[in-house]
Amino acid sequence: MTAARNADELEAQADALQQQEDERIGMVTVDSAYLFTAPVQWLEPGTTLTWVNESGSHSTTAYASANDRPDRIPANAEAWDSGVLTEEGATFEHTFDEEGVYDYYCTPHESLGMVARLVVGTPNIENSPALAEPQSSLPDTAQEIIRGLNTLTVPMVGGN
Template structure:
């Protein structure tokens, strides 16, 4: 079998095109895993990572790795138990309901902005997390949403990583 020069050049050009994809393009296709964790004695529970930066269209999957507890991932949104809005107004709210050990729940984020969420039974213990989607503009309303702290437990408010910290490191554990 003979391979024509044109075919070799075409294959080489295709390879160069694939290799030239930026890391950010490949990054958008990855599923971000967030583990729901807890100590065996129940004295401490948390999301790992607690803060993450993703691209619009990226999926986040929460999995309960805590053998002794059920957990939820629940958006701070009035639709969820009248909680304050701490996510983009135009984005769809979510609530996983209780996840038993080993169970997972996923959300695909399409709207740019800052999304805060919590575990319903463990919010008082500071089991909260923050997702930043894309590069939200400072005047886009996300700062006001993040500032909505009425009714949040002090432990939850202390646990949130800052927006700046997440932007600088992409993942906060």
């Protein structure tokens, strides 16, 4: 009985470690490249994701009308905007309860293609504005990245 309980506890700890790893995304400046360390990240619904400013100055900002951008997050989801984080190690957290696909960008580097995507749970393709073609109002490089993200993720959620 004790052994079984220990096994459960070990498993829970392993899960917690695994989750911890999956819950962080870095924001980095390397030479003249600006990027989120995970271009596409899958999350369990209810996960709190932490972005960490590893180098340079960056933001994590949802593609949403609240941020003066086209809506590319699920209709019922809450938009977020970290503002620009300038200190190394600065973090921003957001909890993702709503299943779906979320596109976001870095305000200083959007036009340089610093754009990424989160897939939470099992998205409903009908309620996934992120899977549509990128809007022509977005910078060309952001559009290019979004097309690439669609090529990767549309098949994952059962589209074509």
